[in-house]
Amino acid sequence: MPEDAPASEDVGTVYLVGSGPGDPGLLTVRAREVIDDADVVLHDKLPGPEILDSIPAGKCEDVGKRAGGEWTPQEYTNRRLVELAEQGKTVVRLKGGDPFVFGRGGEEAEHLAANEVPFEVVPGVTSAIGGVGVAGIPVTHRDHASSVSFVTGHEDPTKDESAVDWEALAATGGTLVVLMGVGKLPEYSQALLDAGMAPETPLALVERATWPDMRVATGTLGTAEATRDDAGIEPPAVTVIGEVAASHDRLRAFLANERVSTVDADDGDVDTGDAEGAE
Incomplete structure (x- = not known):
C-alpha cells in the first residue's frame, strides 16, 4: 500500500x-x-x-x-x-x-x-510543433528535413554527464527544436558548431508563440547569440535550427496570423511584412 x-x-x-x-x-x-x-x-x-x-x-x-x-x-x-x-x-x-x-x-x-x-x-x-508552425516554420519538409529532434535547453551541454548527445544531433541533418533554450543558447549553439554543424545553418527564435506579443527573430547558427541579443528575445521561446527555419522569412509576408511579428535583429524594430492584421 x-x-x-x-x-x-x-x-x-x-x-x-x-x-x-x-x-x-x-x-x-x-x-x-x-x-x-x-x-x-x-x-x-x-x-x-x-x-x-x-x-x-x-x-x-x-x-x-x-x-x-x-x-x-x-x-x-x-x-x-x-x-x-x-x-x-x-x-x-x-x-x-x-x-x-x-x-x-x-x-x-x-x-x-x-x-x-x-x-x-x-x-x-505542443509549442515545439504548433508554436513554430504559426510562424510559418514546418518542423519537417519534403525538401529540407525528414526528421525532427526535440531537446530541452535547460541542460548545460558542457557538463560531463550530459544526457543530450549534441554531436549525434548535429549529424542527423534534420530539424532541431530546443525548448526552454534561451539562456543556454550560446552553449548549445557552440556545441553544435563544434560537432560540425555548418555556421550558416538557418535558425529561428519564436518568443511567446501564439500569445498577443508573439515575436520571431531569424539568423544562423553562427549568429545565434547575436540574433537573440539584438532582438531582445526572452523566455518563453522556442529555438528552431535547420533548413526549415528559413521558411519564416520566405512566408512571413503571406502569413495571415494576427499575432506574428518579426524582429529585425539588427536594430530591434518589428517588421510585419505584408501580412494582413499582423502586429
Whole structure:
C-alpha cells in the first residue's frame, strides 16, 4: 500500500491537461470541459494570460514561479495533487503545450498511480510543433528535413554527464527544436558548431508563440547569440535550427496570423511584412 494512500474510496480524479502554446483558440474542447468542471486548477505561467484569465481566480492555485524568482518544487505539486484528490476534488493540473513534452507530466502520472489516484491525460498542442508552425516554420519538409529532434535547453551541454548527445544531433541533418533554450543558447549553439554543424545553418527564435506579443527573430547558427541579443528575445521561446527555419522569412509576408511579428535583429524594430492584421 502506498505511503499516502487514500483513506476512502471517494477519491477525485486528476486531469493532466496541456493548454497548447497559449492562444485560447488552440485549447482543445476536452481541455476546456475539464477546466470548467474542475474544483481546483493547479497551473504554472505557461498556459498564457488569456487562458488563465478565463478561469475563476477562486479555483486557481499557482504552482509555477513564486515571488523572489523561486519555483514551486515538483515534490510539492505531486503531494498537492494527491492531497486534493483524497479530498474528493476534481483537479486539473494545467500545463503549457503538451503535458508529456518536457512538462513533467510523466512524473506526475507515476506519482498519482503510485498513490492510487485516478487520472486522465488531456493532450495539448505542443509549442515545439504548433508554436513554430504559426510562424510559418514546418518542423519537417519534403525538401529540407525528414526528421525532427526535440531537446530541452535547460541542460548545460558542457557538463560531463550530459544526457543530450549534441554531436549525434548535429549529424542527423534534420530539424532541431530546443525548448526552454534561451539562456543556454550560446552553449548549445557552440556545441553544435563544434560537432560540425555548418555556421550558416538557418535558425529561428519564436518568443511567446501564439500569445498577443508573439515575436520571431531569424539568423544562423553562427549568429545565434547575436540574433537573440539584438532582438531582445526572452523566455518563453522556442529555438528552431535547420533548413526549415528559413521558411519564416520566405512566408512571413503571406502569413495571415494576427499575432506574428518579426524582429529585425539588427536594430530591434518589428517588421510585419505584408501580412494582413499582423502586429
